Amino acid sequence: MPLINMKKLAFLLPLLFCFAIASAQQAQPVEMADVLRSSGKIYVVIATICIIFAGLAVYLFSIDRRLKKLEKEN
């Protein structure tokens, strides 16, 4: 039993070591807007954009409808 464990360890340790080197070689953490997202405030921005675009889309549809009426009259 202990022999197998030793074998396992001998296999795992270099592996772990490799992993540690690989992760150390990665560039330092890149700054992203994590805080904003974790605090949930990004949803406010998304909602704002969605409202604006919804308004514009409805507006475009209404222009389209008015135009259809005009086209029928002509």
Added chain:
Amino acid sequence: MKFIYQTWWKVIAVLLVFSTFITGLLFRVPRLPIIHETIRNLYFHVPMWMGMLTVFVVSVYYSIKYLRSGKEEHDLAAVECVNTGLMFYTLGLLTGMLWAQYAWGEFWSGDSKQNSAAIAFLLYCAYLVLRNSIDEEQKRAKISAIYNIFAFPVMIVLIFVLPRMTDSLHPGSGGNPAFGRYDLDNGMKLAFYPAMLGWSFIALWIATVRYRIRLIENKKNAIN
């Protein structure tokens, strides 16, 4: 009923763009230095150019059609497509400048992508100036159709080819990361493709609305 009068594709376009506001702003993106979260501009800045390209292609199509048929509607369709395209062009330039301020440090740094985009913009402005300088309608339509057909490939070369061959800071040029690298990220595709498709159809929609207005105006101005 003709395609431009149908509603279903307009609804799909709106829904596609809507989806990108959620996926584009919430989904994970690759962590890259300098650009940070502005990588998300890929979903909003780039589709403006796609929208512009779509209506410009349609415009060239109608210019060719005009030369073959001589029908006035085809000429009107070509102009209104260029008008809409220039709107999207302006939006693309402005959003690009805003991004450049934060990524490159200056709104306008004379980067080859920016410069050639500005030249191509003038190229299309010249199309409108050319049109307005000719009074005779058929001559105007014919000359501007020919100009439009030649302006399009020049614009393509200026915006999409030349900056890639020289040292441009813009993503996708001179070995800077762009499609190829982002494409590896399947999460980004999920927001990017709907954005491209959605905005293309929105641009097309606006162009058709302008065209239909133009048709009515044209009818009113005609000599009865």
